[in-house]
Amino acid sequence: MSRPKPLSGFPEFLPGPRMVEQFVLDRLRETFELHGFASIETRAVEPVETLTKGGEIDKEVYTVRRIHADDGVPDELGLHYDLTVPFARYVLENAGQLQFPFRRYQIQKVWRGERPQEGRYREFTQADIDIVGSGELAAHHDVEIPLVALDAMERLHTDLGLPPVLMRVNNRRLAQGFYTGLEIGDTAAVLRIVDKLDKVGPDRVSELLVSEASLTEAQAKSCVSLATISSADETFVDEVRRLGVHTDELEAGMEQLAELVRTAGRYAPGRLVADLKIARGLDYYTGTVYETELQGYESLGSVASGGRYDALASDGRTTYPGVGFSVGVTRILAPLLGKQRLTVTRPVPTCVLVAVDAEETRAAAVAVASQLRQRGIPTEVAPKADKFGKQIRYADRRSIPYVWFGAGANDEVKDIRSGDQVGADPASWQPPSEDLRPRVVENWDE
């Protein structure tokens, strides 16, 4: 086999960057579990008919079939393109055995057969959280979910050095109530056009609202005014009121959004703004909607988003409302790792290399390594009996910080960074805790 080439759209990491990814996934899992979310995994495949019901994404489904399937037999399975469709199916399938409200997180790969381009992948990892109720789900979960997401993203920032986030939040009820107050009928059309505000600007949105959604000039002006409101505190409420529209739905939506802004101000100050232009492409959101940018990486677009859907799933008798959030892990990491903004202190777990000076003493080296591992110290034994200098070089090339010499006879351990070498007992020696595991290093200065 000659040297294979990477497949476009299918990112793979070298061991160092993969370690950063592991740390990120560990941190996400830890945070989700601290908030009481249980893990599930769903199979990679769903019936194609389930996957293609959704609308636009169906063009990107990868179908799957056995290589010796008869020609002419249609593909019946496809790879999931998100974690929401399989989760909805899982809830229906297992409803009798789940406790509602059911809180789950799910960290898995998803696949989309789209044209690969900057920031788009054909295989990528998502980390989703959702709370789903049976029949009903209280509105306070709309406040809870983005705070869990912010807690997770903040840990990635403070613990691992990822950029801080800015979450932009809106509420579909607010917009819906406002439009109804203006006596606009086709609110979905308005949402779709308002969603283009950043791309085409307020004047063009106004024009489109008139020409495509049949709004009056005055209605269009009000809609644009609403969409340009944004505040990091509750002042957005007064700004909306000044537009002179009043409906119960609008009030309810504003109160929900204000509650979220207030709570976020307490637990995640500076990380969340009410931004009334946020619409999200997907039609099934019915309450709060969220988007999240990485500060300094706004061009990546939203790297984490979600919202409230009143019908995540339904089996005809019972409807399961949900509120959730999805973090695009690959979308966040691939650019940061590609530019080496985040690296690790070493691309191997190994903290100690036990040197072997002659093959006859390998057993003694293996015994020392075993003792160190029993106390949680990642250790490997030198692959080759060799001279002092070569053993050091082996460790150095992998950034392994310690080399153990004289195993079982004259035990000494050398910190190859400082050159310090001291006598050590394999039954009790402990490295400084910051050396025990590889750590993530930020490189923002280059």
Added chain:
Amino acid sequence: MSRPKPLSGFPEFLPGPRMVEQFVLDRLRETFELHGFASIETRAVEPVETLTKGGEIDKEVYTVRRIHADDGVPDELGLHYDLTVPFARYVLENAGQLQFPFRRYQIQKVWRGERPQEGRYREFTQADIDIVGSGELAAHHDVEIPLVALDAMERLHTDLGLPPVLMRVNNRRLAQGFYTGLEIGDTAAVLRIVDKLDKVGPDRVSELLVSEASLTEAQAKSCVSLATISSADETFVDEVRRLGVHTDELEAGMEQLAELVRTAGRYAPGRLVADLKIARGLDYYTGTVYETELQGYESLGSVASGGRYDALASDGRTTYPGVGFSVGVTRILAPLLGKQRLTVTRPVPTCVLVAVDAEETRAAAVAVASQLRQRGIPTEVAPKADKFGKQIRYADRRSIPYVWFGAGANDEVKDIRSGDQVGADPASWQPPSEDLRPRVVENWDE
């Protein structure tokens, strides 16, 4: 959508069993890292031509294509059916950026489009470790790899209550050297027939060796005698010697196997036997080969296996020899979880439920929960303001051990198992460490 049905061959777990799986994967990862193995993940797909080169498995490949691909365009990608083929490709692709010997572990799903049956899955999780060299790889790694695997399996036994294992080991050089000493030409044919020993018995194997591999009666008898040798210590060496065959290759293979048996006796007593009938189906093994049974679950067959291959990969100029081991995680867990041999103390991470007595006090409950989480205690806030009894019932249905009452005003925490309720400070209260996280419980008595 009406209630969906499971897809045969694609196992999915409820949150409780999934938690057991997570603990198993965590333990495997931890052990592999303690031995200095770095994680990699490869994409789910490989070019079909790579996947179908191998031989028998190619019938089971799942091909993948975009749903709107032109008819008549052949599928070019398939889902990987093991982690060895993608690892070999990864090594070739990244050889210039890896340090050899390269130690990696890889825990991922694989897919095989085979007919589903007891113990066979179409999607399942494997956990692989391999050490691969560039050009050469020392023989002591043949001893190291099974010991890492035994270390991992032993932790699953002692920490999580999985059954203990018995590893059966052989060495291809030993068999090869023996056959050569008997002047047998087609040793591959002999290996294939000897592999059937357990299924058809020694007499039938003797017959087949004569009729299908053209051996003399005497040669066949010797081969069967070799294959029936098995010992938990080095006595197998004397038993082989008594068969009166002597070649350097045989001696080298015996010495390797004896070294492994000796070392395993020290680090994993009672868990490994030399068993000279083990051949493994796959042709590429060239040195040590291993199979592993779960004690008491022998009918599952080998749940973890591997061996030495002198050419894991080659780019024409450089050959990469390797030695590895693959644990069939789903194969081990699905039966144990299905029979509820392993369960968890609770199917949610939550240790504390903070009660809410009226919606107006929710903010105080959220504040207490946040304080507890900051100290690493998984906590959720009651979804509904409700009476004392209903809050207890909510926790009880999920086996959450503690309910926190009077948040921010009159803080008390109740152990709902004992009924004990005591005053508590959210800034310092700590549950007993055995309650902090869910634990695996063994149920062998039913």
